[in-house]
Amino acid sequence: MTDETPDLRASAADTLSSLPDVSGEGGRILLAAPRGYCAGVDRAVDVVEKALDLYGAPVYVRKEIVHNKFVVESLTKRGAIFVQETDEVPEGARIVFSAHGVSPQVHEAAKARNLATIDATCPLVTKVHREAVRFAKDDYDIILVGHQGHEEVEGTYGEAPSHIQVVGTPDEVDSIEVRDPERVVWISQTTLSVDETRETVNRLRQRFPKLSDPPSDDICYATQNRQVAVKTIAPKVDVMVVVGSANSSNSVRLVEVALEAGAGGAHRVDKAEELKPEWFEGAKTVGLTSGASVPEILVREVVEWLQARGFPTVEVVRTENETITFALPRNLRAELAEKGLADARPHAPRKTGPNHTR
Numbered sequence: 001m002t003d004e005t006p007d008l009r010a011s012a013a014d015t016l017s018s019l020p021d022v023s024g025e026g027g028r029i030l031l032a033a034p035r036g037y038c039a040g041v042d043r044a045v046d047v048v049e050k051a052l053d054l055y056g057a058p059v060y061v062r063k064e065i066v067h068n069k070f071v072v073e074s075l076t077k078r079g080a081i082f083v084q085e086t087d088e089v090p091e092g093a094r095i096v097f098s099a100h101g102v103s104p105q106v107h108e109a110a111k112a113r114n115l116a117t118i119d120a121t122c123p124l125v126t127k128v129h130r131e132a133v134r135f136a137k138d139d140y141d142i143i144l145v146g147h148q149g150h151e152e153v154e155g156t157y158g159e160a161p162s163h164i165q166v167v168g169t170p171d172e173v174d175s176i177e178v179r180d181p182e183r184v185v186w187i188s189q190t191t192l193s194v195d196e197t198r199e200t201v202n203r204l205r206q207r208f209p210k211l212s213d214p215p216s217d218d219i220c221y222a223t224q225n226r227q228v229a230v231k232t233i234a235p236k237v238d239v240m241v242v243v244g245s246a247n248s249s250n251s252v253r254l255v256e257v258a259l260e261a262g263a264g265g266a267h268r269v270d271k272a273e274e275l276k277p278e279w280f281e282g283a284k285t286v287g288l289t290s291g292a293s294v295p296e297i298l299v300r301e302v303v304e305w306l307q308a309r310g311f312p313t314v315e316v317v318r319t320e321n322e323t324i325t326f327a328l329p330r331n332l333r334a335e336l337a338e339k340g341l342a343d344a345r346p347h348a349p350r351k352t353g354p355n356h357t358r
Contacts, residue, residue, distance in 0.1 A: 008045055008074055008295045027280075027311035029303060030237055032229040032289035033318040038222030040122030041066045041293045043326045044099035047120040048075050050328070051096060054336055060095040062086060062102065063151055065120065066293035067248035069270050086110045094118070099293075100151035101125040103158020123326050124190050124220045125152055129159050131214050135185050136160030140212070141178040143167055145200050146189030147249060153189055173203040185212040190220040191250040191292070193257060194227055221324065222292045223250050227257050229319045230289055234261035237287035239279055241306075242268045243298050244291030251291030263287060272301040277309060286311055 037045075044065050051059045057079020064072050064082060072082060080096075086109045089095050094116040097106070101121040110117050121129075135142050142164045146153040157164050165176055178184050186204055188197050197219060205211045217224075234240055240258035244251020251268060258266040267279055280286065286306055290299050303314060327333065 008049075008071060008297070026313070027284050027286065027306075028313040028315055029306055029311050030233045030285060030287045031299075031303070031314055031316045032226070032233055032287065033316050034222070034225050034229060034320055034322050035289045036292070036294050036296050036299060038220065038292040039322075039324045039326050040099050040124060040220070040222075043328060044120040044122065045071060045075075047118060047328060047332060048080055048096055049078070050332060050336060050341070051094070051118060052078050052080065054332070054339060054341060055094060058093075060089045060093055061098065062095055062106070063098045063100065064247075065096065065098045067100075067245050067251075068291075068293040068295070069245045070298055071293065071295060086113055086115060089113065089115055091115075096120050098151065099125070101129060101155035103155050105158055106155075118329050118332050120329065121155075122190070122220070124218075125155070127216075128156055128187055128190060128214075128218050131187050131218075132156055132159040132164060135187070136163040139163075140183050140185045141165070141180070143176065143184065143186045143204060144188065145186060145197055146192065150189060150249060152191070156187070156189075167200060167204070170200045170203040173200065173207055176204075176207070178208070181208050182210040183212075184208045184210070185214070187214050188218040189249070190218055191223050191248075191253070192219055193253040194219055194224055195257075195260070196253070220292075222322065223253075225320045225322060226250065226254060226289060226292060229317065230254050230257045230287070231261040232319050233287040233289070233317050234258045234263040234266075237285045238264040238283035240266040240287040240289070241275070241302060242266065242289055242291065243270070243294050243302055244268055245270055245293070248291045248293055251294070254289060254291060258287065269302070271298055272305040275302065275305055280306075280309065280311075 048061060048065050058081045061080050061082050083089055092114045095110060096118045097120055099120055099122045132142060144156055144164050144166045146166055147168050148166050153166060167173055186201055240263040242251055242254045255266045255268050269275055288302060
């Protein structure tokens with residue numbers, strides 16, 4: 001359904017403006033807002049696109065720049081080469097680190113191969129890294145609430161491996177051993193479910209009453225906002241559709257949040273072609289949202305698929321306006337300005353605003 005060079009920056013406003021006027025009798029779609037790209041993802045995708053514009057292909061990217069299959073495939077067509085580790089990159093080449101962040105060991109490995117690096121780590125992930133470093137310096141035992149093996153968790157853990165233990169579920173709390181129960185602090189992966197994290201932290205506090213909190217909430221604003229929007233919509237829908245990839249933690253959580261909040265059913269798909277008509281048999285209202293690494297073009301195609309099958313009316317349910325933007329990495333910004341390809345200023349907000357796409 002998509003063309004060879006899809007626009008990864010189509011906006012939420014574009015979705016509604018481009019749809020045919022088919023409102024009338026039939027089912028309805030409750031379209032969550034905010035949804036889709038967060039500021040960190042928007043910045044990371046922009047980093048790869050601007051690097052390709054500036055340096056030409058190939059530009060190497062360690063891991064997936066964001067956890068979305070369509071985005072990775074689209075950037076690959078433009079000349080990005082995705083690798084698992086730095087030793088797959090030719091010496092002296094250019095590499096982008098993904099939005100999920102990397103450990104100091106990865107930075108050192110890149111330096112050893114004389115790689116030119118562009119760090120697209122989300123600033124909210126960088127904040128958690130700095131917390132880990134500071135608490136380790138103060139000799140705390142650090143409990144990192146997150147999913148073992150997730151790239152973000154691996155990067156944070158690498159900042160202070162001798163001080164950090166990873167806990168994925170409340171039940172895992174019982175196996176934790178610390179040196180001093182009065183010097184324990186928790187931090188978290190940014191893309192977890194708010195409720196899931198709260199439950200784990202409550203269990204931690206039962207075991208360690210003197211447990212210290214991070215200075216500010218680690219779960220990112222976009223993750224929380226998308227979960228709140230789903231909680232608002234879910235009790236009103238027969239079926240909730242979440243657009244997002246299977247390795248996207250925040251997308252997977254949105255399905256769970258929808259079911260817990262009362263949706264009759266909930267399904268995650270990468271794209272419209274994965275939708276199954278039987279999911280919607282007897283349904284009157286369908287909820288629709290997307291994870292924080294999902295381009296709006298994929299949402300638009302799901303809306304079109306649903307409209308063609310008996311759900312002509314689209315109602316936007318907005319629970320929050322998002323205006324946060326993040327600056328591009330300083331070294332990339334400076335070289336873009338030097339070549340006259342961009343102003344030497346922070347990443348500008350998208351004109352259509354709330355979901356940080358253009």
